Amino acid sequence: MAIQEVRGTFKPELIPKETGGDIDDYEDALHVLMKFMGSMSSALEQVSGRGANAIVYQAGKRMGHDAAKMMEKTDNLEQAMDEMGEVLGHEFYYRMWKPAGQENYTVEKGDETVVKLLFRDCVVRQTLRRTGLPQKGPLCYLLYGYMVGAVEEVMGIKGKVDVDHVGPNACLKTLTIKWGGK
Amino acid sequence: MVEILVDEDACVGCGSCVDDCPNDVYKMNEEKWKTEVVNVDDCMACLSCHEICPAQAMTHKDIHVAKRLYIDRRVTEVLERII
Secondary structure (H helix, E strand, C coil): CCCCCCCCCCCCCCCCHHHCCCHHHHHHHHHHHHHHHHHHHHHHHHHHCCHHHHHHHHHHHHHHHHHCCCCCCCCCHHHHHHHHHHHHCCCCEEEEECCCCCCCCEEEECCEEEEEEEEEECHHHHHHHHCCCCCCCHHHHHHHHHHHHHHHHHHCCEEEEEEEEECCCCEEEEEEEECCCC | CCEEEECCCCCCCCCHHHHHCCCCCEEEECCCCEEEECCHHHCCCCCHHHHHCCCCCEEEECCCCCCCCCCCHHHHHHHHHHC
């Protein structure tokens, strides 16, 4: 396929509308980006071993803190999840999840509050499948860090995410926040 | 509401889905030695049972289907023309 060249005269600080690109351009770029991401994750694991998880987790956490800076602060976990869902939900659609027999989404365990999150449209999962890598690897830690960073920013409290189950269509994770762990 | 159909003719009774499902949605029927759905309310449609089933015996109806960002649309267009 011939590459379409965009030519024009403009100041470099202005972005002309004809350089917007169409969906096919984005798809190509997305595929390459996914391959890059998959290769980086794989190489990182090869070089750093289990340390790769910590590195990627930290990167995700920073992203999460940045993403949640503009969100309203709350100390209610369910409210925080709704708030975060509106922003982060555009990037990966997730929902709070509970077994049918359980009354509330959040469960109190001593000084901890736990909520199960079901991640549906996850770009990390799609990237791993695109590049033939297993789930639960370092790249998944990017998402864990992202969620933890965002919840820490919104609630001003320490949190952690553990993976319960992964599937090709959705993944279940547990988010735990520790009261008094500021 | 999720509805899960198990094709009994296809099910080989390996029990992989029973072992794999974290929410105990499936159980082995001791008489027929086939999988049966016993707890559909707790199905989160992760579809790992589809991935693990060697006989592709399950169908999940009315579920959220995750975006397949990695599927190349040009390839699928070509395939659609061929198939």
